[in-house]
Amino acid sequence: MELGLLVVLKPSIREEIRKVSELGFATCQLSCWDESLFTDEMIAEIQQACAEYKVKISHIWCGWLGPQSWNLIDGPSTLGLVPEAYRDSRLQMLLKGADFTAKLGVQDMITHVGFIPEDPGDQRYRSLLTCLHYLAIYCKGKGIHFLFETGQETPVTLLRVIEDLNTGNLGINLDPANLILYGKGNPVDALDVFGSYVRGVHAKDGMYPTNGRMLGLEVPIGQGKVDFPSLVGRLKELGYEGPLTIEREIEGDEQIRDILSAKQRLEQLL
Template sequence: MRVGILVNLHADMDLKEKFGELKEMGVESCQLVCWDRSLLNEETAAVVREAVREKGIEITAFWCGWEGPKVWNFYEGQETLGLVPQAFRFRRLEMLLEGSDFARLLGVDNLVTHVGYMPENPYDPNYHSVIACLKELALRCKNNGQNFLFETGQETPVTLKRAIQDIGTGNVGINLDPANLLMYGKGNPVDSLDVFGEYVMGIHGKDGCYPTNGYELGEEKPLGQGKVNYPAFIRKLKEIGYDGDITIEREISGEEQKKDILMAKQMLEELIAAE
């Protein structure tokens, strides 16, 4: 397992400079995140490919956002996040299909996104509508030689496993964010590996706490200061044979973010190296 860092792609950023910072931090990989549909084109892809070539950073996944409103809580989130809300579904599907094509231009094998609050009831008509939408996306990814990965958090582990099985295209997996499972109150990340461990193809290194009310997500914390039991989590990943990257995500900015990322990197590398 290697330790990587999440990188957000913006129109005005110097990607070579950003990748240079990663190299200075001793990092060789990243997941590339983009919420700006206007950047999903060959011109941007050429810039990214050149930065990868010059700086030697491997992009292990392309994390594709989607257009429209997004509220990260338990109420408005039900109606605004991912592909579940019918009002935004097809426009967002179009962007995710473009995201898969963009990832192909980059030579990246994994496409990741948040799907939204998948209904836990498999008889819910909206559940089957979302599955049909995801099957179309997964087939585009398959044609592009890619896997489609659910970013965890908004679904229970059992609901997520059922969705993967119901999509049934053979190229659908999970980008497991252990903090998200806690922050959304959906499950324990260590135990979740007993449910869907065979589908885990990516990991976010993030920490957080359980929710303390029924309206807002739990609080994100610096890695090691939340409720994710990272020693047990890394041991379990080794037990199930996961050998991919752990990509650090810290959802703040500035010098405090860099400090927390470096602390997380050291902690993760020590846990990975331990017997």
């Protein structure tokens, strides 16, 4: 395992990749919520910057358009591919994201699918599977894996989806903090459920929700409920050799301080 950093794809991507290198990372995930950036010109710029600064893109994190309520009340009806009202347009963006990922030479694309229904007999679950099957097969045709970002569904539900789809190119980007922030599970225990499917990991920390409406609070690594020594140890037992990609969802000087502090803590564990 090595450490990486999550960065946002933007027109000034060369500067972002330079920062990744200057902060001492050799890999990064690129997160994109703007499909206008999925161009051949952007691919060339990314490849040139990565060559110059010796940084590898490990994953593409592809977002989607439309309403986004990151809470426990409106989240189920607005996030990911679960809400049928936004499914078609979001699928189209993810297909473009898959094209971009493949052209860039990256093997894995990630997204939040949304609050997947727990009941496998729920019609929304069945229709979601149809959509996900189309997306997974499309990604397979491009030679890439499609990864589920954890958090909005229980580990068992996520495992069931992967088993039901059974396309051979599905995986998981484990965000241990998200499982806690959404109150869906303990990330170390979750590895007993779906550990063999983990192809990416976010290094992020957080607290459990304290009410039934809002997510828990994201905090710097070492200040939350994620047991990173146990998590890293279990990942090693499972043979995971991919990056631990640090994610800190704030901006400015405090974000840089927290990233460097996380880097120091995780280097000791590795």
